[in-house]
Amino acid sequence: MNHKTITGTRLFTALLAALLVCAGCAGSAGNAETSGTTENTSSPSSDETTASLTSDDLPEKDFGGREFRIFSRLNPWYHGNWLVEEADGDVLNDAIYTRNSKVEDRFNLTFTEDGDTNTDRAKNSIIAGDDSYDIINARGSAGFEYAQENLLYSIADLPYINLGKSYWDKQLNDCVSMCGKSFFPIGASNLTSYDYTHVLVFNKKLADDNNVGDLYSLVNSGKWTLDEYAKIVDTFSKDLNGDSVMDEEDLYGYLSQPKAVLPAFWIASGVLSVNRNEADEPVFTMPSDEKFLNVFERVFAITYDNNSWFRNSSETNYDDQFINMFQNNKALFMDITFFYIESLRNMDADFGIIPYPKYDENQANYLSRIENCELTCVPVTTDPEFASIILEAMASESSDTVIKAYYNVTLKTKFARDNESADMLDIIFNNRVYDLGDTVWGDKLRDGVFKEMFTNNDRAISSKFESMRTVMEKTISDAVKGFSGAGN
Template sequence: MKKRAISMIILMSVLAASVSCGGTSGEVKDSSDTVSDTVTSYEEVTTEDPRYAIKEDLPEVDYGGYEFRILVRWPDLWCADMYSESLTGEVVNDAVYNRNRKVSERFGVNFTQIKSSDNDAYTDGTKAILAGEDAYDMILPHGQGAFHTYAYPGLLLDYNTDLPYVDLDKLWWDQDARKSFELNGRLFVMTGDISYLSLAETECMLFNKKLFDDLGEEYPYELVKNGKWTFDEFKRLAEAGTKDLNGDGEQKPEDDQYGLSTQMYSMPCNVITTTGGRIVDKDESGEPAVTIYTERTEKAMNDYFRLFYSDNSYLEGSRRYDGTSKDYDARKIFSDGRGLFFDGLLTEVNDMRDMNDDYGFLPVPKYDETCEKYYTKVDAGNHMPCIPKTTSDPERTSIILEALAAEGYRTVIPAYYEVALQRKYTRDTESADMLDIIKDGRVFDIGYYFLGGSLCVVGYDMAVAGKDNFASICASKVTGVGKQIEKIMKTYGK
């Protein structure tokens, strides 16, 4: 199938996080547990849907019961986006099951899930490919592992040239990821509506409505809509929302109230993103260039870390200037009603389902009003479908891949986003609007996904060390990152 050429001159996606993925991986909940018990089918709450008007351009073929093998990470919480063994009455689980069944019946294939541990999923896949074995039709690794383990060693097919029926111009493929991940016209890793994790692993913010009412503050919804939900306003509220509840003169996570609770792999790794900056951007020739350090990003990191290290914030996993380790669960502070704001991933909303206080969704604030959108990172815990170069029939694989993504766009994503999130967890209509804004601001930073460690975890490194040393960390790592980029570009033909 013919594909349009992609412009090489585009801003790519956005910042940081990292060990986040390692850190959050164990925290993600199977979305089948996140759906309202009163909603049993997406179709039951849907009438005419314009998503069905957009058709995939695929031939009608029958593969005679071919076993389509998918290598996935274990445990089951990493398998739920792609595979479901049976109908359970839970909306998202059933949407995945019905999606797979429809594709299976349409093309005469049977889906087989091959489970491997999070670490073994890398070695199992690479061993088979390096041995020339056609062992898997698709591999679903951790987002960063997709690049480091599979793309860079040259073990994957190219989405642009090798998968003829994948139409990247369709709405079910994420265009920000496409723009970011393509280098020198080559695209080995992609994502989109084939997996709802590209939504579930998006960073957002929750606020406690009761505590807002106690403060006499207006909910920030109008600020968001007017483009005025910024760091300064967020900081003002966080400071106002901090209280020494037991009056002992000390701020302790077990007893007291905080303006913000978050983890070291969440908000600290999203600061660059909120400025509209990038760890790595593309220059005018389309080549990747390190852009993390500017006067603006340094100021933003300094501003945020002054807040993080104050008594107005609880930063789980960090160390304060005095070297004290912070190990209390940041989510518990918020779910217990002792946090004005919580910053984390959409998956973590599941941990708040039994919370007594009412809460609302917000995008992570812009650094200032000059930002065009409320940009936010998509954590690398999401899945990036990889197609081994040893696959015996790339055309067949591309047909099944495109069909899964298209059906995901029509049924699974609406089930997760519009039903599970907007009906189960949003307690007002404004929060549903906020989710639309959060979704619109999702970004994929090649510096975060391509580089893995090094610069992509600057915020994490600062939080763990309890230091405010953004400039020196960047300076110490730039040379090594430049060499890493040169090595990566060899895979992409330069």
């Protein structure tokens, strides 16, 4: 098998896979308060149903050695590559290699992969009319831009994509649809949304030493709420060296990047910055959302008023300072994505994994934030039949190889240090949320406004709403206009 990959680019060992339930994409995430427990659609009730949902219905095709050309955005904080160079004995690496080999053999084709830290080169090839790539895995904002500029086939133009199959993340595709149109077939073969899932890890030694109690029982009983979280962290921080200066040598309740704090808690509380109307058009709802205002005020009070949060201005996706502090027993909780949990494998003290707390006990589900994901795009310069057949086959085969290898072997065996953490993963993956104001339009809201507000302890939210509304209404108007005129 000839897998051409970016020189020097290797997959790490953590690949996350489970079906995404994107709570509230069709309305408000707050609907989770009255809904029942969200079912994981990857677990049908019978073997026959399972087979029908995980097996594709593709025709027999022989592509005569044709290349399927992938362009991927590559960065160090997620798994951007779809290809691996060879089998090397690692369970996940070999599962990916096996998946690719099976699809190559089935359709008599060869995968190739190009990439860069952005997808500008791929976009320019489409504009030039060059048939250079069959799919492009682009940043969320870039994918939306390409769709608005009519550079992509919509899913309606891709004859062999069947979103009714369980290997497609239907809810996530609903999250990134607009005006009834979908352009980004995201499924089991695209692992970046799983890499970007945020959770809380907690230091078990500190929890035991400080009589925090059984956090797993709190979660399982439905009583892990914002109030319970506040009770724990409000009195947790301590000036360990007695110098009257709270710095990295002291003890904290919570570690997180400034830009991640507010969205993690508002999403966990069932709030979305951008909702949808009946026409599947985005609506900026924050200014009129009383629940958001309450969460906003509570989070500032919890993190700042009692020094529970280690104050910093970090903007990197991975911060050695946070990891070192957590491993050296300087914080009870730390925000982390699943991609980086591997960084804690050598930690002496045990740690556990739990979701962020619910708003209150009336909220049915724990909701976990997806910071972003790469959007799989099919450029208008390629053959839509060819692209859709191989995308469907890759997603189908991934559900039978990569997902099983990762979720059941690597994640629950290598990373989870106890059975309880493994159980928490099911809760987390069954209810994840993709908020447009935190992802595709994160530069407008999350990074454009809330990151600076939180970094500077600026709680004057009312004065920011008018400027936010102006920016978001223009952004949404442009997106609706572009999507309405693009694709089918």
